Structures are given as C-alpha cells and as structure tokens.
Amino acid sequence: MPQGKDDIVGHLLGRLRPKAKSLIITVYGDAISHHGGNAGLGSVIALVERLGVNERMVRTSVFRLAKEGWLLSRQMGRRSYYRLTEVGRRRFDAAHVRVYRHAQRPWDQGWTMVIPGAATLDAETRETLRRDLGWLGFGQLSSGGMMLHPDPDEVALRELLADVGHRALVVRGPAAAWVAPEALAEVIGACWDLDRLAADYAGFLDTFRPVWQSLKDAGSPDPELCFAVRTLLMHGYRRALLRDPMLPDELLPADWPGTAARALCRNLYRLVEGAAERHVMATLETAEGPVPEAHPSYFLRFGGLRDGAP
Numbered sequence: 001m002p003q004g005k006d007d008i009v010g011h012l013l014g015r016l017r018p019k020a021k022s023l024i025i026t027v028y029g030d031a032i033s034h035h036g037g038n039a040g041l042g043s044v045i046a047l048v049e050r051l052g053v054n055e056r057m058v059r060t061s062v063f064r065l066a067k068e069g070w071l072l073s074r075q076m077g078r079r080s081y082y083r084l085t086e087v088g089r090r091r092f093d094a095a096h097v098r099v100y101r102h103a104q105r106p107w108d109q110g111w112t113m114v115i116p117g118a119a120t121l122d123a124e125t126r127e128t129l130r131r132d133l134g135w136l137g138f139g140q141l142s143s144g145g146m147m148l149h150p151d152p153d154e155v156a157l158r159e160l161l162a163d164v165g166h167r168a169l170v171v172r173g174p175a176a177a178w179v180a181p182e183a184l185a186e187v188i189g190a191c192w193d194l195d196r197l198a199a200d201y202a203g204f205l206d207t208f209r210p211v212w213q214s215l216k217d218a219g220s221p222d223p224e225l226c227f228a229v230r231t232l233l234m235h236g237y238r239r240a241l242l243r244d245p246m247l248p249d250e251l252l253p254a255d256w257p258g259t260a261a262r263a264l265c266r267n268l269y270r271l272v273e274g275a276a277e278r279h280v281m282a283t284l285e286t287a288e289g290p291v292p293e294a295h296p297s298y299f300l301r302f303g304g305l306r307d308g309a310p
Helices: 005-016 020-035 041-051 055-067 086-099 123-135 154-162 181-191 194-215 223-241 257-283 296-303
Strands: 038-040 071-076 079-084 110-116 147-149 168-174
Touching: 005 041, 005 194, 005 223, 020 038, 020 041, 020 055, 020 079, 020 086, 020 223, 020 257, 038 041, 041 055, 041 079, 041 223, 041 257, 055 071, 055 079, 079 086, 086 123, 086 154, 086 223, 110 123, 110 154, 123 154, 154 168, 194 223, 194 257, 223 257, 257 296
Parallel strands: none
Antiparallel strands: 038 079, 071 079, 110 147, 110 168
C-alpha cells in the first residue's frame, strides 16, 4: 500500500502510465476549464511537472491539441497562452455530464438511433461524427455507420449534430414489447464490449482503493500531492468511463463494477479536491494575472463537493 507522497504518485504513474497529451487533456478538463479555460504555458508546465511530464512533452502536446481544435494559442512577447476553443469546451462539457454525474437517471425504455447522411457527408466527416458519437456513449450498430444508444444526453447530441448541419436522421422510440431478451443481449454485445469495460473498472478499483486507504485518515493534506492524485484519479476514471455507454441499470449485469468505481471516484475526489484547488490557484496564471475563482458549476460535481458551496 502506498504511504508517502512519492510512493502514492509513483504507484499511480506506474499503474496508469499516462501519455502526455491525454494527461494534458485531463488537466484542462478537470483543473483549468472551470477557471476560465485559459492558462499560461509556463504555469501548465509547472503544474504537471510532478506528474512526469517535462517541458518538451507539454509543448508538443499543446501544439498537437491546438492542431486538433481543442486549444487556441496566443503569444504575448515571449510567453504563450493556451485557451479552450469553443469546440474544445463543448467536448469537455459533454464529457463532464458523464464524468461528474452523481447517479443514473431513470430509463424510459426508449432507444435513440442516429443514421448519418451517407450521400452528403464525406468519409472524414463521417468518421469524426462516429468518434464524437462514441464520446456520447453511442455504439456502432452496422458498418454503414448507424449508431445506437438507450438514453443519450439530448442537448449534447443536438449540439454535435449541428456541427454537421444536422445531416443525420435521428429516430427515438421503444423496442417492440415482443422482442426476445436474447436479441436485446446480442445487440448490446455487438455495440459495446462490456467484458472489457468491466475489466477496466476492476483495474481502476485495484489502483485507487489503496490510495483512498492511505489518504482517508491522513492529517493536513499536501496540496501538490492532492492535485496529482485528483488529476490521476480523473485520468484513470475517464479512461474507463469514456468507453462506458452509460447503459441503464436494467441493461447491465448484476454487481456491475462501474457502480463501485463511481462511488470510489466520488469519495476520493471529494477528499482531495479542496487542497488540489489551492495548488491550482497558486500555480496557474493567465495573461491577465492569476486564474479566476472556480465557476459555481464546479461545486456541483458528483452531486456537490462541499457543504455550503455555491
């Protein structure tokens, strides 16, 4: 069981082995987006240094993220600043609904099918649409690009389809009452690899349960350690969760490990987030000075982070 500061971070880095670009996405999504989404490159470098990401790796990662439409760069003298683009912010907002949710909402037994307009979308746009629908939890039902989900985020889906001019057919309705359970199970198995997902959640639990045990009875938490734990916690959870279609409980196996993973993530996040926020506020800078205070929506993560918070 990890005990010391270096032991805990080393344990997590050894288990997760995060790639630099993916880790930077986690940092922007979890630590920077709710502070305005803008940060000086030098302060980002300082923030992730303890996570094994050096200056060269940060510069390469943010350059690639800018080329992929996540970030927009701004040069002021010799200093560089990177902020979320509108597309990047929408991607994070859609992910946040899934990542920081508190509980599964009731299912109305309906299914949503998205059929891209094959005649009007080029191959690259169709692939981008397929990938982005996957971010929303859709599974691919056919080689023609037909995508399926029992209960997607409708607002996020509408915004996503607006980017392709709504050139996709969306059908919503329940399955016929006489459909055999075996047929439903076959469709779920074809669209989503639940065995792999269950293994991912089991790995997450094995990785972070010792960290929870080490920190829950500790004294005054170290802000840098708490930031590292929070970042790697969300990196590991996001890695599993963003492959999770968030199927209703009725469609999942008994003793689904995703339920325990969500509870552990929520509890550990609440334990370290206050000190982690102090580290973020002390480290990050914008072109206008220190980063602004956290947006009130931050305190709603996982159903509420602190008693009496906005």
